[in-house]
Amino acid sequence: MIQKxxxxxxxxxxxxxxxxxxxxxxxxSKIRLFFIYSSFLAVGFPLIFYVLAAFVLDVRNYVKRIRTRIWDY
Structure with missing residues (x-):
């Protein structure tokens, strides 16, 4: 169960x-521990940063994929 x-x-x-x-x-692993410990100390603010960073990285990867497709033709 824990492994799943x-x-x-x-x-x-x-x-x-x-x-x-x-x-x-x-x-x-140090970065993950930092996010976990700082989330307890800062009442979840690092979780907001994590979600925003995930969104930015996702958009960035999406733009890179589109850009390579446009220049492939």
Missing amino acids: VLTFFEKQSFGVCTYLGERFRISI
Whole structure:
């Protein structure tokens, strides 16, 4: 049961922690722990940042896909 929940969250995560980890060369697990601990301390503000970052990354990937399709023709 726990493994199913972990698998679901790993598949559904938006890649924010992975992107930040690769960008700043920090361990992904440290970034995830930062989001978890700071969410408890800051009453959920980092969750709002995470959702906004996920939205921006999703739009950014969408624009890149469209841009490559336009120039392929």
